[in-house]
Amino acid sequence: MVDFQPILDQIHKNIQQCSDKGRVADYIPELSKVDPKKFGISILDNQAQQFSVGDAQERFSIQSVSKVLLLSMAFAKVGDALWKRVDVEPSGDPFNHLSLLEMENGIPRNPLINAGAIVVCDVLLSQLKNPREEFLQYIRDIAGDDSIHYDLDVAESEKRTGFRNYAAANLIKSFGNLEHDVEDVLDFYFHSCAIAMSCEQLVKVFYIFMNRGKCMANNHYLELSQVKRINAIMLTCGFYDEAGEFAFEVGLPGKSGVGGGIVALLPNEFCVATWSPGLNEKGNSKLGMLALEQLTTETGLSIF
Template sequence: MPNFQSILEAIHQEAIHAKDKGVVASYIPELAHINPEHFGMHLKTLDGQSYGVGDYNVPFSIQSISKVLALSKAMALVGESIWERVDVEPSGHPFNQLALLEIENGIPRNPLINSGAIVIADILLSNLEHPKEDFLNYIKAITNDDTIRYNESVAFSEKVTGFKNYAAANLLKSFNNLNNRVDDVLDFYFHQCSIEMTCSQLSEAFFFLANKGNCLKNIAQLSETQAKRINAIMLTCGFYDEAGEFAFEVGLPGKSGVGGGIVALLPDQFVITTCSPGLNKKGNSQLGMLALEQFTTKTKRSIF
């Protein structure tokens, strides 16, 4: 068993002295104010241990990381019928997100690109009685933490500037792949992305995906097969146009968010979360990617 705490501390030291810390995203105005020096890392093993360094208890905007939790809730609610409305293939080049939707008749390539996540939001909206409240309660329950909140000003900031998401949602609607009104779906979607969590909360929320579908309190959230499938989708599609690179360098299923967070996991062993807001050219956390690469190199743990 490696000494996880000292490995995390070594990575932390290297990270805070890194010269290139990436660039904080500015396209969501409310997120542009994040402290670029923020760095946290948290590890939760399935045998119950936790390890943290840096700002691992400071909340940040989880953004696209929420897509995995929304997907898991949708699978729990409606099962495999999801796959009639969204595919499971990597999306290839980022320039062509809307192009692919046009060619492929409104079926998004996978549930972790924006258009796919908007379809998932539409499914949740149709299948939850009080969508925003129920979804937040789901997160609170799997994290075992009642303090988690939407950030209304971040949600509002996306609502008034998220024109590409409006474009994608309207294109989906034109292909009859949204059942609810565009504004309602995006209101839910922007709230979902605005959730704020800490590294340690995220490690706990994703615990069930490393644990055959069973959450921290050992309640089945998904079947073992469903959990495996979400892990497979994270591996092939979790990092935009850098999914192959992440599989190649890190070798774990994971998901990044534009707020600077990354969650990754090794089935049956651990969940690990990093946060550092500076992004690389492909939109993933610069230091988070490096930290996870070092972690799997130093611990020799990966799915490959």
């Protein structure tokens, strides 16, 4: 077993010396208010030991990280039928979000881009009676932590300014790949993005993907083959236009969010979450990426 504590301490020290912390997302007012100097990291290993440094207990908006959780719940509910609605290929480049949707008849490239997560939300709306409540409970259950909640101000703010998501949802709807009303789908989607968690909570949620489908409380939520597939999608699609770079530099399946959070994992070994609100030009946490590079370089732990 690795003692991660001294490694995290060293990373923390290194990170504090970086003067360029990236740019805090300002596309919704709530996100822009966050202090750019915040930094936290937490690791949960396969013996359920937890190691943390910095602001690892402070909650932040997980944003796109929730796409993995939407995917996980939908995949468990409908199985491989999901892949008729959304593909599993990397999305290529930032310019063509909507143009690829047009060329591919409303089938999003993968469930970890906005368009794909919107379709996954639509799938869940057909499966759940109280989508918001049940999705939150699902996350609470796999983490064993009932304090996880929605940040309703963030959800509201996303809704008021989410014109690109409205554009994507309407385009998908025009191709017949949404069963529910655009408003209902996006309401659920915006709430899912607005879940607030700390690094320490995030690793407890993602423990299931490191632990072959079994959550902290030892309940089985996903087949092993499903976990492997979700991990594969995180690796190829989890970092927008920087997925290749992350696989290349870090070598772990993971997912980032514009709130500055990143979560990643080495199957059977450990799960790690970082938080630093400043983003690089691709929209991923600048110092979070750096911390994870240092972690895998230092420990030699990667899937490759």
